[in-house]
Amino acid sequence: MEGDNQLSLKHRLHKIIFEADTPSGKAFDIILILSIVVSVLVVMLDSVSSYRAAYGDWLYRIEWVFTILFTVEYILRILTVEKARGYIFSFYGIVDLLSFLPTYLSLLIPGSQFFLVIRVLRVLRIFRVLKFTQYILEIDQLREALASSRRKIIVFIYTVVTITVIVGSLMFVIEGAENGFTSIPRGIYWAIVTLTTVGYGDISPQTNLGQLVSAIIMIMGYGIIAIPTGIFTAELSRKRWSKQTTEVCPHCSKEGHDADAEYCKYCGGRLNPE
Incomplete structure (x- = not known):
């Protein structure tokens, strides 16, 4: 008992x-x-x-x-x-x-x-709270309604913000105040300017490691800006997703199971053990 x-x-x-x-x-x-x-x-x-x-x-x-x-x-x-x-x-x-x-x-x-x-x-866990897996079903309607496109834009902006926060913090540690990176917000500002390929030039890395990170984020910036968002949207619109839940398998900790699933599709474990 x-x-x-x-x-x-x-x-x-x-x-x-x-x-x-x-x-x-x-x-x-x-x-x-x-x-x-x-x-x-x-x-x-x-x-x-x-x-x-x-x-x-x-x-x-x-x-x-x-x-x-x-x-x-x-x-x-x-x-x-x-x-x-x-x-x-x-x-x-x-x-x-x-x-x-x-x-x-x-x-x-x-x-x-x-x-x-x-x-x-x-x-990223907020996508489970908002049942983001259900929103994916509506992505193929982005070309028809502006309201549907907002969700995609929010995800894109969040990705960019995440990259800039991490890279800005990294540059603050690598370069330090002596090279103009006086705080994490200052580093994030530099990361945004660099990722968007604006390049004001008011702050620039001086160390070899900092310049390497700078080169990587500039290449990432070209990739983010140059690739049309329509390609990504079209790719997602070709997919057909079944209704899924936020249920997490207690055995392998993976989620994304169908609403009527009793067993995990990844490891085969029972989703709701008695």
């Missing part, structure tokens, strides 16, 4: 943490997303010298609160899946680990805490 209660508790926790089809699951994901956004803002403010001088102690304490919160969440995710290895080495598992690991590394390697902006990748 006690073992059944433990399994039932584990199953309930799994539905709350990994799925967004229930009220509790949606609430968990929304709270998590808000925490991620706030924590990223805290890291950015901490990189600005004036804010760090005035509120450094408070920012440090807040950062550790979020780090402990995300650490507990990561441990709960491992404990509530049947095969922890599947989650640990999944895309979200790696991002979840990197979202709090730099804080602990900062105790040994000064400056590594600024890589915590990688937490912004975790906001």
